[in-house]
Amino acid sequence: MKLLIVIGTRPNFIKVTQFKKLARERGNFDIDIVHTGQHYDQAMAGVFFEQFKLQPDHFLSLRGDGPADVFGHMIADLGSYMQDTRPDVVMVPGDVNSTLAGALAANRMGLPLCHLEAGLRSFDRAMPEEVNRILVDQLTDTYFVTEQSGLDHLKEEGLDVKSGTNAAHLVGNTMIDTIVAFDEQIQANPILKDLGIDRGRYILMTMHRPSNVDNAEGLNFILEVIRDVARDQKVVFPLHPRTRKKCEEFGIWSEMKALSNIVLVEPMDYFTFQHLIAHASTVITDSGGIQEETTFRQVNCVTLRENTERPSTLDIGTNTLVTRNLDAIRACLEQPKAGAIPPLWDGQATHRILDILA
Structure with a gap:
C-alpha cells in the first residue's frame, strides 16, 4: 500500500516520525512524505530532520501573493503531486493550513483520506485551526483519534461511522510515539x-x-x-x-x-x-x-x-x-496538579494505525 502523508509544519512532522521506520519493518507499506513548505526554515529544518534521521520525500515550492493565493497554489500543487504519484491513501495530521489543503486535494483527486488527530474541538471558531479541523473531518474517510473527546465529537457530528471499513478509531497519540522512540x-x-x-x-x-x-x-x-x-x-x-x-x-x-x-x-x-x-x-x-x-x-x-x-x-x-x-x-x-496519562498514549499509536490500514 502506498500512503502519502502531507505535512507543513514542525508539529506535523513530530506526529509522523515513526511511519517510515515501521513501514520498513513490516514490508507492506510504501510511505511518501510531502512537505508543503508552509513553515520551513532551512537552518532549523536541517537540524530537525537530522535528529529524526528522516527527510520528507518531496518539498513543494510555496508561492502566491497573500494567504488565499498561497493556499490555492498549495491545493493545486498537492493535487498535481497526487496525480503524478497515485497513492492508495492520503493522510493529513493536525489542523494547520497544509492539513486542509491536503484534504481538499485528496478529495478532488478521489483518494481515500485519513485524518490524524481527528475530532479535536476547541469550539472557538476565532482560531483558524478550529475551522481547519471541522472542514477536514467533513472530508475524511478514516478518523484516527487521540483521545475520547475526539470520538465523542465525531459521534455528535454524525461522522464516527461510515460505510464499509471507514470509521473512527481511538489509536492513541503519535506525538507520544516520537517521545518514546527518542527518549x-x-x-x-x-x-x-x-x-x-x-x-x-x-x-x-x-x-x-x-x-x-x-x-x-x-x-x-x-x-x-x-x-x-x-x-x-x-x-x-x-x-x-x-x-x-x-x-x-x-x-x-x-x-x-x-x-x-x-x-x-x-x-x-x-x-x-x-x-x-x-x-x-x-x-x-x-x-x-x-x-x-x-x-x-x-x-x-x-x-x-x-x-x-x-x-x-x-x-x-x-x-x-x-x-x-x-x-x-x-x-x-x-499546588502542582497531579494527573495520569490518557489511555493508549503508550508509544504504539503508529503501530495501531498501520494495523488498521493494512
Whole structure:
C-alpha cells in the first residue's frame, strides 16, 4: 500500500516520525512524505530532520501573493503531486493550513483520506485551526483519534461511522510515539548543564498565539507573569519568532531583556526542548502539543488560554487552563496538579494505525 502523508509544519512532522521506520519493518507499506513548505526554515529544518534521521520525500515550492493565493497554489500543487504519484491513501495530521489543503486535494483527486488527530474541538471558531479541523473531518474517510473527546465529537457530528471499513478509531497519540522512540537522546541532552540549571528548579515558558502576543495587553501580562514567578524560580523562555517580533513592535523588547532571573533563548531543536519539558517544575504555555507532552511527562502545565481542543490533558492529565489571572497562575505553581496519562498514549499509536490500514 502506498500512503502519502502531507505535512507543513514542525508539529506535523513530530506526529509522523515513526511511519517510515515501521513501514520498513513490516514490508507492506510504501510511505511518501510531502512537505508543503508552509513553515520551513532551512537552518532549523536541517537540524530537525537530522535528529529524526528522516527527510520528507518531496518539498513543494510555496508561492502566491497573500494567504488565499498561497493556499490555492498549495491545493493545486498537492493535487498535481497526487496525480503524478497515485497513492492508495492520503493522510493529513493536525489542523494547520497544509492539513486542509491536503484534504481538499485528496478529495478532488478521489483518494481515500485519513485524518490524524481527528475530532479535536476547541469550539472557538476565532482560531483558524478550529475551522481547519471541522472542514477536514467533513472530508475524511478514516478518523484516527487521540483521545475520547475526539470520538465523542465525531459521534455528535454524525461522522464516527461510515460505510464499509471507514470509521473512527481511538489509536492513541503519535506525538507520544516520537517521545518514546527518542527518549534516550532526549534524556542525554546537555542543555541544563549548559544553562547551569538544576532539574526541577526552573519554569519553562512558551508563548506564540495571537491572543497572547499580538496585543500590548497580552504581552504586558506575560511580563507581569515572568516578574512574579521568577522571584522563586528561574524562567527559561525560548522565544518564538512571532513573539520576539511583537515585543519589538510594541516597544517592550528592552524591558523583556532586562527582567531578572530569566533565560531568553532562540527556538530550540526537538531533543533540547523536550529535555527542558521533562525536567521543568512547571511549563507555562499556550501551545496545544505542549499540553499533551507535559501530561505524558507528568509535568505541571499552566495553559494561558480560554479553551483547549485537548480536554484529556485537563480531565486526566496535568494541565490547567487559566486566563489573565496572576493569582490563578500562582495557585497552580503552589499546588502542582497531579494527573495520569490518557489511555493508549503508550508509544504504539503508529503501530495501531498501520494495523488498521493494512
